[in-house]
Amino acid sequence: MEFEDPEMIKSYISEIKKFTDLDEFKEIKQRDKMQHEFALRELFPTFAQEHPFLFRKIINGDDLTMLYKMLDSITSVNNGEMTKIQVEQSLGNDLANLFKN
Secondary structure, three states: OOOOOHHHHHHHHHHHHHHHOOHHHHHHHHHOHHHHHHHHHHHOHHHHHHOHHHHHHHHOOOOOHHHHHHHHHHHHHHOOOOOHHHHHHHHHHHHHHHHHO
């Protein structure tokens, strides 16, 4: 089973973060969060439409640690290094530990 290219998603995250880190976009966000989102949607319309939840997490500056673990896991499955079941168990354990602490 082939998943969407995780490296492409990481690339989008990096590009979007470059814009959210610009003073201009920080100022827009302080004034009006909706305008901030719309301005970034204009720059990344396809990604924002195809991944709306992820797009909002990125522009809101949420912690993406687990997302990166998931993307790395998808790469491992795509490369045949791990099975989907192994990845599910590993990520499940990581999430359980995250919420235990």
